[in-house]
Amino acid sequence: MKKILFISHGNSLSGAPLVLLYFMQWLKHNHKNYQIDLLVLNEGTLSPDFRNVTDNYYSISSLERKFLFQKQLPFSLKKRVDYFLKKRFFKGLRNNSYDIIYANTIGTLQIASKLKDSSKCELVLHVHELNTVINQIAPNFKDLKNTVDKFIAVSGLVKDNLITKYAIESEKIKMIYEFSKVEKVVINQKKGEDDFLVCGCGYVDWRKGTDLFIQVARHLVFNKRNRKIKFIWIGKISLEERIIIEADIEKMGLTDYVSFVGEQLTPHTILKDCDVFLLPSREDPFPLVCIETAMLGKPIICFDKATGITEILKNGGGYIIPYLEVEKMADKVEHYMNNPEEIYHDGLVNQKNFLNFTPDKVCPEIFDFLSKKIV
Structure with a gap:
């Protein structure tokens, strides 16, 4: 069984988390030979849906809540305890021997890079950001990018930015458009007097x-x-x-x-x-x-x-x-x-x-890219 660790910056009701959720749901339904784990940095509206689709669910927020007693400690001691607990937590994740770490957004790359360190797993980064946001949330991206084995760019604009601004090899990048779905709704006929x-x-x-x-x-x-x-x-x-x-x-x-x-x-x-x-x-x-x-x-x-x-x-x-x-x-x-x-x-x-911008059409593209060897 292959093991994959997804890392989400948050479970809010927004684009990148929804795309990740749709892909994880598709993967669970279509490929039973994958262990699907998730590390989430911030809880949100979609957390129950993510829990339903994962084999193991890890939450930085939950980890911090477990050790509320630390607030009673002196500041210097609290910092040492924080460091020890997080080090032990990440060591436990590394020991899971994942085949793939899938960082969903630039904001998760710092942690993903640490988890990959000294392991043989493949690191995939799904890039949902353009240059201004990259500079804001990951000013050290030019250094971190070297830890990434594969990049998924959500548009041609994103792919071009990765190549021109960060000199990432085109062969490492797969442009795969975002995707979504719409539940059936009744569209009311507009009347002439309507605004x-x-x-x-x-x-x-x-x-x-x-x-x-x-x-x-x-x-x-x-x-x-x-x-x-x-x-x-x-x-x-x-x-x-x-x-x-x-x-x-x-x-x-x-x-x-x-x-x-x-x-x-x-x-x-x-x-x-x-x-x-x-x-x-x-x-x-x-x-x-x-x-x-x-x-x-x-x-x-x-x-x-x-x-x-x-x-x-x-x-x-x-x-x-x-x-x-x-x-x-x-x-x-x-x-x-x-x-x-x-x-x-x-x-x-x-x-x-936009007819084919749906999970059933696009998720197989992501899966095929994950399975592909980059020479």
């Missing part, structure tokens, strides 16, 4: 361009005077960010037009009713929500040089806007408002172009 609905989705931060989303709304509501329009952003938002964003929305006079509804366990119930999906991200390698909205038959508008989605969208299904030109992004939203037949047409194009 035009624009949706965005993702964790609220600088990378996702939520500030640009609001700017597009301002341009359409006030400069273009389109008052029968609503903007909804779906995604987890911290209290600090909510205070800032709600203040901006109020000062801009957009309270009746823009809503941030937070994380939704069933986002498709909102996305199915949108007219256009807006991706104002500054860096977004290949967001799952674009796959899902495409499967729901929605047009997508995004920025050039910011996302791998452009690699599919260049074949139709929406518009690619010069980087951060929010006025031009707003113009394309208005174009769809004035040409509803194009909404239907581009939605059909997306459904066709």
Whole structure:
């Protein structure tokens, strides 16, 4: 039996953890000769699902909770105890003699490299990040990359970044697009008097361009005077960010037009009713929500040089806007408002172009790459 240790930076309801979960579920169902273990750095909404699919589930968070008595120790002694406990924990993992360590995101590479140290196992890194985020979370990536045997890049944009910025050999990298699935939902027929609905989705931060989303709304509501329009952003938002964003929305006079509804366990119930999906991200390698909205038959508008989605969208299904030109992004939203037949047409194009971005189609590609020997 082969042993594989997956390492997840967190079990949040977001892209990289979902892709990992889908692959682990597929692996468990299709290859019974694999022992599937998981080391998770931060617990989250998906933790119960991950526990159901693993043979052994290890959690850094749980490890730290087991030793609460350490808080009573002097700081210097606490540091020594922490070091001892984690050293013993990682030594135990190394002794499991894994065939493959699968690091799911750059953020897990530091730990994955330590676990691989002095072992014969193969280290695979699934790269869901572009250059700015890599520099933020792994400034020593140029050193750590040498411990990796194989790289999975989630888009051509990600692969090109690994080659041009980090001089990684092309032969070590396999470009495999992200994938997702959409549960069957009933799509309501839009009525003429309904507001035009624009949706965005993702964790609220600088990378996702939520500030640009609001700017597009301002341009359409006030400069273009389109008052029968609503903007909804779906995604987890911290209290600090909510205070800032709600203040901006109020000062801009957009309270009746823009809503941030937070994380939704069933986002498709909102996305199915949108007219256009807006991706104002500054860096977004290949967001799952674009796959899902495409499967729901929605047009997508995004920025050039910011996302791998452009690699599919260049074949139709929406518009690619010069980087951060929010006025031009707003113009394309208005174009769809004035040409509803194009909404239907581009939605059909997306459904066709993203038809095969599903676990049953893509997971075998990942498995084959794991089995392949790199010369």
